[in-house]
Amino acid sequence: xxxxxxxxxxxxxxxxxxxxxxxxxxxxxxxxxxxxxxxxxxxxxxxxxxxxxxxxxxxxxxxxxxxxxxxxxxxxxxxxxxxxxxxxxxxxxxxxxxxxxxxxxxxxxxxxxxxxx
Amino acid sequence: xxxxxxxxxxxxxxxxxxxxxxxxxxxxxxxxxxxxxxxxxxxxxxxxxxxxxxxxxxxxxxxxxxxxxxxxxxxxxxxxxxxxxxxxxxxxxxxxxxxxxxxxxxxxxxxxxxxxx
Numbered sequence: 001x002x003x004x005x006x007x008x009x010x011x012x013x014x015x016x017x018x019x020x021x022x023x024x025x026x027x028x029x030x031x032x033x034x035x036x037x038x039x040x041x042x043x044x045x046x047x048x049x050x051x052x053x054x055x056x057x058x059x060x061x062x063x064x065x066x067x068x069x070x071x072x073x074x075x076x077x078x079x080x081x082x083x084x085x086x087x088x089x090x091x092x093x094x095x096x097x098x099x100x101x102x103x104x105x106x107x108x109x110x111x112x113x114x115x116x117x
Numbered sequence: 118x119x120x121x122x123x124x125x126x127x128x129x130x131x132x133x134x135x136x137x138x139x140x141x142x143x144x145x146x147x148x149x150x151x152x153x154x155x156x157x158x159x160x161x162x163x164x165x166x167x168x169x170x171x172x173x174x175x176x177x178x179x180x181x182x183x184x185x186x187x188x189x190x191x192x193x194x195x196x197x198x199x200x201x202x203x204x205x206x207x208x209x210x211x212x213x214x215x216x217x218x219x220x221x222x223x224x225x226x227x228x229x230x231x232x233x234x
Contacts, residue, residue, distance in 0.1 A: 004185050005192045024194050026168045026214060027146075031192070051143045053212075055190070068121050073172070075122045075148070077141050095170075097143060097214070 007033055007055060011093050013117055020096055020104060022116040030114060032096040042085040043106035048099050050078040057092035061085070124150055124172060128210050130234055137213055137221060139233040147231060149213045159202040160223035165216050167195040174209035178202070 005023045010033050014021060018040060020032040036059070052059065053075040060069045061076060062085040070076055078084045098104075103111030122140045127150050131138060135157060137149040153176070169176065170192040177186045178193060179202040187193055195201045215221075220228030 002194055002196065004187055007190045007192065024168075024192060026166045026194050027197075027216070029144075031168070031194075049143045051141075051148070070121055073124045075124065075141060077119055077143050077148075079119065080144075099144070 005031075007093075007095065010117055011035065011055075017091070018104070019112050020114050022114050025100070026097070028100055029097050030100050030102075032098070032114060034094050034096055035091055036086060036088045036094065037091045038088065040086045041105055041110070042083055044081055044083045045078075045098075045102060045106050046081050048102055049080050050084070051097045052076050052078070052086070053095040055093040055095060057088060057090055059092045059094065060087045062087055122148075124210075124212065127234055128152065128172075134208070135221070136229050137231050139231050142217070143214070145217055146214050147217050147219075149215070149231065151211050151213055152208055153203060153205050153211065154208045155205065157203045158222055158227070159200055161198055161200045162195075162215075162219060162223050163198050165219055166197050167201070168214045169193050169195070169203070170212040172210040172212060174205060174207055176209045176211065177204045179204055 010023050017037050020034040022030045022032050024031040054070040058071050060067050105111045127140050134152050134154050137151040139147045139149050141148040171187040175188050177184050222228045
């Protein structure tokens with residue numbers, strides 16, 4: 001039997017920013033939690049949509065045709081192929097879902113290694 | 118550009134129990150919110166895992182080899198093929214993810230129609 005995942009407990013186990021941790025698996029997708037602060041890199045994922053659910057803080061997702069800002073309990077799906085650049089003035093905690101093996105920067109050479117916790 | 122989804126706002130638009138509403142789409146999966154209370158039916162999904170993320174209240178997922186109970190901010194993935202029966206003594210609000218078209222009862226004849234909101 002798989003385990004109940006308490007998202008806050010998982011987030012309390014690490015401090016690093018922009019370093020997603022895998023907490024569960026769903027149909028070949030990684031369910032991840034991540035802490036972010038500051039600006040990420042502009043990137044896109046040609047083969048996958050990119051789902052963000054903010055748990056704590058306020059996240060801005062910059063896109064070429066306008067920004068969106070998410071608070072706790074708000075989600076947004078960046079469609080595949082759309083360039084975006086996440087930005088957080090203060091630390092943000094999020095849930096992410098991506099097909100297993102998706103590089104977080106859209107590029108395997110620069111992507112963070114995703115560790116299961 | 119797709120829209121920011123505020124989960125609480127979406128949940129405030131309906132009262133029906135066991136009637137998932139689609140709020141976003143991710144790689145051919147429906148992202149849904151649902152309100153539940155009482156006992157659902159025992160069922161399984163042979164082709165898909167079943168992800169539950171509790172937003173409010175306490176959900177018990179009965180399974181043949183033991184129950185799990187989830188509170189707010191806790192998620193659980195019922196692996197494909199595993200029989201389960203969700204139960205909530207008081208109303209529970211949840212986020213669900215399922216491949217588009219998955220019957221919530223595991224059986225198209227008894228499944229609720231999933232409406233996009």
